[in-house]
Structure formats: C-alpha cells, structure tokens
Amino acid sequence: MTDELKKINHWYKENRRFVIATVIKTWGSAPRIPGSLMAISDSGEFIGSVSGGCVEGDVIRNSKHVFDSEETAKITYGVSNEDAWTVGLTCGGKLEVWIEKMWKKEIWNEILKCQETGNSCVLATDGKNQVLLADSKFTGQAPDRQITDAMKLCLAKGKPDVVGKDENTWFVNVFSAKNQLIIIGAAHISAHLVHLGSLLGFETIIIDPRGLFADKQQFSVAPDKTFKNWPAEVLDKFNLDQNTFVVLLTHDPKIDDQALHILLKSGVAYIGALGSSKTHQKRVQRLKNDGFTDDDINRISGPVGLNIHARLPEEIALSIISEIIKVKNE
Numbered sequence: 001m002t003d004e005l006k007k008i009n010h011w012y013k014e015n016r017r018f019v020i021a022t023v024i025k026t027w028g029s030a031p032r033i034p035g036s037l038m039a040i041s042d043s044g045e046f047i048g049s050v051s052g053g054c055v056e057g058d059v060i061r062n063s064k065h066v067f068d069s070e071e072t073a074k075i076t077y078g079v080s081n082e083d084a085w086t087v088g089l090t091c092g093g094k095l096e097v098w099i100e101k102m103w104k105k106e107i108w109n110e111i112l113k114c115q116e117t118g119n120s121c122v123l124a125t126d127g128k129n130q131v132l133l134a135d136s137k138f139t140g141q142a143p144d145r146q147i148t149d150a151m152k153l154c155l156a157k158g159k160p161d162v163v164g165k166d167e168n169t170w171f172v173n174v175f176s177a178k179n180q181l182i183i184i185g186a187a188h189i190s191a192h193l194v195h196l197g198s199l200l201g202f203e204t205i206i207i208d209p210r211g212l213f214a215d216k217q218q219f220s221v222a223p224d225k226t227f228k229n230w231p232a233e234v235l236d237k238f239n240l241d242q243n244t245f246v247v248l249l250t251h252d253p254k255i256d257d258q259a260l261h262i263l264l265k266s267g268v269a270y271i272g273a274l275g276s277s278k279t280h281q282k283r284v285q286r287l288k289n290d291g292f293t294d295d296d297i298n299r300i301s302g303p304v305g306l307n308i309h310a311r312l313p314e315e316i317a318l319s320i321i322s323e324i325i326k327v328k329n330e
Helices: 003-013 056-069 105-117 145-157 188-199 211-216 231-237 253-263 277-289 313-329
Strands: 018-027 037-041 046-048 073-077 094-101 121-125 130-134 137-139 161-163 170-175 180-184 203-207 225-227 244-248 270-273
Touching (some): 003 037, 018 056, 018 170, 037 056, 056 073, 105 121, 105 130, 105 170, 121 145, 130 145, 145 161, 180 188, 180 253, 188 313, 203 231, 244 253, 244 313, 270 313
Parallel strands (some): 203 225, 244 270
Antiparallel strands (some): 018 037, 018 094, 037 046, 073 094, 121 170, 130 137, 161 170
C-alpha cells in the first residue's frame, strides 16, 4: 500500500472529515499523472499532491466549497502570464482536478482489502456516486453498461480514464497491486537491484536454489521475500501479470532457462536476462530448440538494461531498474 493510502486509512480510523482531489486529465508536461490524489481535511491538512506544489493551495481553497455544499468541483489548471506563479503550472503543462467528498466507508474497506491482499481494483465516480470493481464484484450501485465496460478495460490495462460525457461523465481510477520485482539469482548485482527496487516501491523477491549464494550474499536492504528453490517450484506462487517484472542473473542455463519456460508463457510485463550478446544468442537457440517462437523470445531484454555503458555492479543494477521503469511507464 502506498504511504498516501496508509495515511488516508488513519483518517478513516479517526473518523476525520475530508475530501479527495484527483488528477483526472493531463496535457503536456503536467507534473503528476492521472490518478494522482490528495486528501484535504476540514481543518486544511492534506495528504499527497496533485501537482508537486504548483496548485495545491488553490485546490485546498476550492475544497472548502465541497465541504460546505457537498457538490463536486472540477477545475482545470494551466499556464497563463498573469498567474503562472500563483495557481498556474510553471512547467508548461495542464491538468484537470476533480474534488469530491470522501469515499464511502464500504468502498474504502474494499480498496483497503485489495491493497492488503495484493490485488488490483478500480473506482468509478461521477462526483456523487462511487462504484468499486474488485474480484469481478461491484461495491455500490453499478452504472450503465458503457461505464462498467470501461471499468473492466481500465482494470485490465492498469490505467485510469475519463468515460462518458456531459451529465454522465465518470472518472475511473485504478488502484494497482504493488509491482513485483522478481530476481532469479542472488548475486552482487542483485543486492543493488533490491535496494533500488525497494526505493522505487517494488516488492522485491529473490529466487535462487544455490543456497550458498543466497546465504552469503549481503543485502544492505533485505528482500521482501527469499526462496532457496528452483524457479519451477515457486514461480506459481506469484501473480505473473502486468505488475510483475523479472530479471535473470544466475548465468546458469539450468536455472535461467527453467524460469524462462514459465515466464514466456505468462503475462509478466518485463523479462530481462543478464549476459553478453554472445551468451544471449546461445540462449535464443536453446529456446528455439525447445519450441519457442521468435515472438516469444523477443520478449526477453538481453543483454539486460539500458545501454549506459555500465561496468560496476551498482551501475548495471541502475541500468536494469531504469529499463524496468521505462517499460512500466510506457
């Protein structure tokens, strides 16, 4: 669960009264993406942000109207010569913010449950009504077919959207499961990769059947989970979906290829494999011999990582996590 949602949960437990402001559209170089949110209490305290500091003050001022009237406020912010340094976006972008009353407690409880169990869900709101879709079930009164179909599509893609029009406009926000970073192989690079992955909010998982490697490898930041098993023994424990990113670091075909046989048949977002171009070509040939197609094999990023001429283990880890972030945000 993100820090923002943890703090919002404290407000629910304390029976605080607050409103929620959410970025629903962006244009140009807006500093926050759709779905970014901030909660504002009736005393003016706030959690999160919608612009990184540019327009928060004005959003807080507008939240008072929502408290008083319980009506939705929809506001567009952009750059103008007169107010670029007051309520404009000095970065040159443009964004639309939707301010609404706090979500119903039953809705919040379902969001919380999904976050705690590692599942994704989507929340649709028209400013007055709120509907949650999680585990194929709706909480709240389901809207019409167009909106429910849009909710299912947003859940599948993992991206928010504005759907409908005029009086029937809904914003569908996505609360994704925590991204998983699965690292096959406990190596020096792995330690740096775990550190960077944890810093960027990934659940970090080490899998390595070579007990000696997992035992001796020193992690400055411990992985969330460690398995001294073969990939085939544990990979089925995880949701191998669009929120999962996997890096193979063992240099041992017996281990890496076993993982690839599973991963290439799954829906993971990213597969990276350490090794030189020559090593990768040997890997490709083995996979072809095992019946995998070119389309299957092209899913593998090998040699792994962005080309930043990395040499040191920490530099290689940086190149790998940078490529993962690039894929995640595309």
